[in-house]
Amino acid sequence: MFNRRISSDSANASSSVTKGQDELGPCILPLRRSPLDKMLRRVAACSLTRRLHVSKPKLLHTSASDEEIRYLVIDGYVKPGRDVLEAGGATTAGQLYADMLVKATERSVGRSAQYDLIYPADPGFVAPDLSKYHGVGWSGSSLAVHECEDPSVVQMMDLARQSFAHGVPQFGSCFGLQLAVATAGGVVQKNKHGKELGVARKIRLNGAGRAHPMYEGKPPVFDAFSSHKDEVRVIQPGGLMLASNTFTTVQSAAIRYLKGEFWGLQYHPEYDLHEMARLLYCRREMNTTLGFFTDVEKSDSFVDLLEELAVDPTREDLAWQIGYDKDVLDEDLRTCEVKNFVKHLVMPYYMRCREQPGDKEEKSVQDISCQQEVA
Known part of the structure; x- marks a missing residue:
C-alpha cells in the first residue's frame, strides 16, 4: 500500500555485509561457533532484516480526531430574505444545510464535522480558499437562476464554477441544483405548472436513479418537502437525470463538469x-x-x-x-441522499486530502491530485 524506503544506515549495513563476503571468497571455511554465539548472530540477523524491510510510510492518513471533515456551506439568500425567515421563526437556509450535513456525517460515517457558512449573494463577496474543504453544500434561495444578470446570481455561479474546477464534491437543493445545472451549461426556466409547494408527491426514480449511489436505501417512489417555482429543463452532456414526478421533470440529477461532481435535488431534505x-x-x-x-x-x-x-x-x-x-416524517429516510453523498463522495475525497506526504516537495503534488480526483 505504501511506498517502501530503506534507510541509509540499513543500506550501508547491507553493503558492508556483501563486501565482507566477497573479500573472504568461497575457499575460507567457517569457524566453529558456540550455541550462544549462534543465537546472538541469529538475533542480529533478524534485526538487520527488519531494518532492511520495514517500510517507512510515505503517506499517512490523519484520523478524524486530528482533522475533522470540513464543509463550506452556501446560503443562497440575500440579507433581506434571510431577515424575513428569521422574523418568521424559521432557521436560515444556510444554517439548516450546515446542521443537516454535520448530522448526516455523524450518522453516515461516524465522523464529526465542522463548517464555514458564507453568503455569496451579498455585495462584495470574496470566494474562500476551497482547498480547506472536503465538501460544499448549497442551500435553496428566493433568487432565480435564469435571471442571469442579477449580480448575486453571477457571484454564486462564479463560486460554483470554481468549486467544479477545484474538484471538491458538491451537494445542493432547489436553487443549488438549478445553479449547478446552469453553471455546467444546462437550462433553467419557470415551471409551467407553477409553484410546487409543501410536499412534492410521488417522486419516481428512473433506471439511472435506482442504480445511483445517492439513492441507496431510498424507496423507488417517495414524497419530499418542496417549495419552488423554477425547474431544470435541460441537463448538459455529462449530467444525469435521476428522478422526476408529474409536476417537475427533473427532481434530481448528478452533474459532472470540469473536475467536479454535484449531486442535486429539487426538493428539500433539510426541512422538517x-x-x-x-x-x-x-x-x-x-x-x-x-x-x-x-x-x-x-x-x-x-x-x-x-x-x-x-x-x-x-x-x-x-x-x-x-x-x-x-417519507417526510422519518429523518433517516428523508436525508438518505445526504448521508450517501457523505459516504460516497465526501469521505473518499477527505481521505485523499488527508494523505500527508513525507516531504515538502511531494506536498504540492499531493495537493494537486487531491484537487483533481473526483469520487
Missing part, C-alpha cells in the same frame, strides 16, 4: 415539519395570493397543524389529515 411550517408562515400572504389557501387565516391553521404534528410525530390522526407519510 417545524421548518416547513415556519417557511409557510413567512410566505403566507404570497401563498394565499397564489391560491394555495382561501385566506391567510386558513394558511395559519395549516401552519398550526404542522407545528402540532412536529411536537408529536406519533399523531397518526394529524398525519392522516395532512397526508404525510414516513
